[in-house]
Amino acid sequence: MITYIFEFIGTAMLILIGNGIVANLVLKGTKGGDSGWVGISIAWGLAVFIGVFISADISGAHLNPAVTIGLATAGKFSWTLVPGYIVAQVLGAMMGNxxxxxxxxxxxxxxxNSDAILGTFSTSPAIRSPFWNMVTEVIGTFALVFGVFYIAGSKMGEETISLGAVDALPVAFLVMGIGFGLGGPTGYAINPARDFGPRLLHALLPIKNKGNSDWGYAWVPIIGPIIGSILAAFLYLLIESLH
Structure with a gap:
């Protein structure tokens, strides 16, 4: 149970800091309106650092169903724990927002501006093209999960691998790099819980001028990251089989 609690806490901190910068940037009447994309990318890197550092030694700091599924696909995490982790991640994301x-x-x-309000909860594409938006999420999440395998490389020989607190900084840099390099087309969800949980909360909260929650797009930041994580796991297994 304690692992689920820390996965919840870590994910809540991830969203609180990451989407917090978005709110500071796009909402009317804040003091952070000039932060721009650089501020968003750096803030999400810091958010990952904080979330991973807090929860790493207890839950392994997945904070992301794509990471959990990728590790399980590679045989480095028990499938029996996957549902509980995903529930904790989604609830944590909702709490953070x-x-x-x-x-x-x-x-x-x-x-x-209803689009600005929704943007503080969930992602949306710069140019709406669901298939190519999904491809972007597949590539970005592939980069994340494949990177996680090798950031946690010292533990690869064990039955289960997870991120330790010392891995928080390189994972933060990895996410920051994905934001700078790959984030423009879709806002780089690369995390189904990060998008679905806050989007659900957006639908439930009594927010003035919020508009709709754009559920027609919601499948993209769920399916894309899952596919990307599985592809990363398969490549990792292939490389390991060649050793």
């Missing part, structure tokens, strides 16, 4: 809403309550009330 709930705290953002409470923090920026007056700014949400002052913001009339």
């Amino acid at each position: 709930l705290l953002i809403w409470l923090t920026y309550k007056k700014q949400y009330e002052a913001t009339e």
Whole structure:
């Protein structure tokens, strides 16, 4: 049970800091409106660092169903734990965004742009093309999960691998690099819980001018990252089989 709790806490911190910078950037009446994409990419890297550092030694700091599924596919994490981890990650993501809403309550009330409001919860494409948006998410998540395998490389020989606290910084740099290099087309969800949990919360909260939750796009940041994580696991297994 404690592992699920720390997975929940780590994911909540990830979303609180990561989507917090988005809220600071796009909502009306904040002091962070000039942060731009650089600020978003750096903030998400810091968010990953904080989330991983807090939860690594207890839960392994997956914070992402794609990471959990990728590790399980590679035989490095028990499939019996996967459902509980995913539930903890989704609930943690919802909690993180709930705290953002409470923090920026007056700014949400002052913001009339429904797209900006939704952007503080979930991702959306710069150019809507569901297939190619999914390809972007597949590639970005492949880079993330494949990188995680080798960042946790010292533990690869064990039955189960997970990120330790010392791995928090390189994973943060990895996510930051994905944001700078691959994040422009879709906002780089690369994490089904990061998108689905806050999107569900957006649908439930009584937010003025919030518009719809764009459920027609919601499958892209779920399916794309899952495919990317499985491909990363298969490549890792292939490389390992050649050793």
